[in-house]
Amino acid sequence: MSASSTLAAGASPAAIQHHYDVSNSFYALWLDRSMTYSSALWIDPSEDLETAQRNKLDWHIDRSGLGAGQRLLDIGCGWGGLMRRALDRYPDASCLGLTLSQAQADAIEQHGDERIEVRLENWEHHQPEQPYDAIVSVGAFEHFARLDLSPEEKIAAYRRFFEFCLRNLRLSGRISLQSITYENSTRQQFSQFFAEEIFPESDLPHLGEISAAASGLFEITELRNDRHHYANTLRQWLKSLRDNKLQAIELVGETKYRYYEKYLSLMVVAFHTGTMNLTRLSLRPLPKSTPLAQIG
Secondary structure (H helix, E strand, C coil): CCCCCCCCCCCCHHHHHHHHCCCHHHHHHHCCCCCCCCCCCCCCCCCCHHHHHHHHHHHHHHHHCCCCCCEEEEECCCCCHHHHHHHHHCCCCEEEEEECCHHHHHHHHHHCCCCEEEEECCHHHCCCCCCEEEEEEECCHHHCCCCCCCHHHHHHHHHHHHHHHHHCEEEEEEEEEEEEEECCCCHHHCCHHHHHHHCCCCCCCCHHHHHHHHCCCEEEEEEEECHHHHHHHHHHHHHHHHHCHHHHHHHHCHHHHHHHHHHHHHHHHHHHHCCEEEEEEEEEECCCCCCHHHCC
8 A cells, every 4th residue: 555645636645534534433423334434325215314425425325336356546545445345246357446544444454355445545546556447436526626726727626536537547447526515605605614614625516617627537427315214324424423423532532523413414415405416427438529620
């Protein structure tokens, strides 16, 4: 596992670890058993959270086009739930996960699955020996640009991500992407509490910024706006956190517990009211274009 510095436009390793390295045991108190820390996907409203999270993982695996014996890159791989699910479905596949969280990388390595490699490395510095068959990135895009960047700088940072994917993805491959996005709000309304205490050095994209950054490189083949799914996910996380309050305080202290209770409560409201949205995208590489003047 190699260490690397971060892309200047996005969150630093210290900023990522501020949030994700709080305590693996703390997160385990209120996430589902797969330790999936992003919006679930309900096919049937009666499904429990664990089933809805598995639906989400399957959605991304399917949209990435991963198949038997192929190689998957998971950018911002969390605690490895998506990679483990991919290998449940395709046992002869292989997965490489990138994260800037030491705690997440340690947890993945402790599973001891030699089909999974995890690296403490920023995607911009990742140089594979051969292209991947599929790329997924779930809940990492929000960390690719800081609040202090201009709109033009943000789009340029996102475009570098799509250029990286294009270089390192087979032409037949796909990207499956999930990100919180601005909806009925602007970056000027970004919560100072979130910026300082929860997600430092991070900003949300607008859907139009993602589209502009991918223009000419990838085409969007599928789009879901699932803010109500995230509101439901957050409600269940918040209930589990509160149900385990005493144990959570033992692990991280009362101040940190209160921060997370407030953060999850505010996020429920944001997704319920449409202040934020939850965007899931599938994209495929565009073939090299022919100038319109040469057509016909």
